[in-house]
Amino acid sequence: MTTKIELRRMTFYAYHGVAPQETRVGNTFIVDLILTAPLENAVWSDDLSDTINYATVYETVKAEMAIPSRLLEHAAGRILKALKERFPQITEVELVLSKLNPPFGGDIHSASIILKESFLSV
Numbered sequence: 001m002t003t004k005i006e007l008r009r010m011t012f013y014a015y016h017g018v019a020p021q022e023t024r025v026g027n028t029f030i031v032d033l034i035l036t037a038p039l040e041n042a043v044w045s046d047d048l049s050d051t052i053n054y055a056t057v058y059e060t061v062k063a064e065m066a067i068p069s070r071l072l073e074h075a076a077g078r079i080l081k082a083l084k085e086r087f088p089q090i091t092e093v094e095l096v097l098s099k100l101n102p103p104f105g106g107d108i109h110s111a112s113i114i115l116k117e118s119f120l121s122v
Contacts (some may be wrong), residue, residue, distance in 0.1 A: 001040050001043070002036065002041060002073065003036070003037060003038065003039035003042075003043070004034055004035065004036050004080055005033075005034070005035045005037070005039075005051075005052055005054065005057070006032075006033065006034045006035075006052060007031075007032070007033045007035075007057060007061075008032050008033075008056060008059065009027060009030055009032065009057070010030065010031040010032070010033070010061055010062075011029070011030055012028070012029050012030075012031065012061075012062065012064045012065040012066075013026055013027070013028055013029075013055070014026060014027070014029050014065045014066065014067045014068070014075075015027075015068040016029065016068055016070070016071075016072060017070065017099070017103075018070050018071070019103055021103065022103065023068060024073075027071075027099055027100060027101065027102075027103075028099075028100040028101075029065060029097060029098065029099055029100070030096075030097075030098040030100065030110070031065070031079070031095065031098075032063055032095070032096040032098075033057070033061070033083075033093065033094070033096075034092075034093070034094040035052060035057070035083070035090050035092070036090065036091050036092035037052060037087070037089045037090045037091055038089060038091065039051050039052065039089075044088050050074055052087050052089070052090070053083055056086070057083065057087070059085050060079075060082050060083055060086050061079055061082075061083075063082070064078045064082050065079070071101075072099060072111070072112070072113040073113050073115075075097060076095055076097040076115050077115065079095060079097070080093055080115055080117055081097055084119060090119060091096070091118065091119055091120075092116070092117065092118045092119065093111045093115070093116070093117050093119075094114070094115070094116045095114070095115045095116075096112055096114050097112060097113050097115075098110040098112040099109065099111050
C-alpha cells in the first residue's frame with residue numbers, strides 16, 4: 001500500500017526575490033506538497049502517532065517561508081530539507097513553490113519551481 005499526504009495551496013506572504021522591491025514589498029507564494037511515507041498503520045489504527053501531523057507539516061513550511069531567499073529554488077530546498085529532518089519516515093517529497101504575479105513585465109499568473117526528491121534507505 002502506498003500512502004501519500006497532499007497539502008495544496010498553502011498560501012504565504014513572503015519576501016523572496018532578487019529585485020529590491022521583492023525584498024521590500026514582498027509577494028504571495030503558494031506551496032503544494034505531496035509526501036510519501038509508510039503510513040499503513042494509521043489506516044488501521046486511527047492513531048495520530050501512526051501518521052504525519054498535517055498541522056506540523058504546515059508549521060514547518062511556514063517557518064521556512066518566513067526566511068527570505070533570493071531564489072525560489074533555495075527556499076524550496078530549505079523546505080524539503082526541513083521536512084525530511086522533522087519527519088524521517090518520509091520516503092519521497094514533491095514540492096511546488098509558486099510566486100504569484102512575478103515582476104518581469106508580462107501578464108503571467110505565476111512562476112514555479114518543482115522539486116521531487118526520493119529518500120532511499122541505505
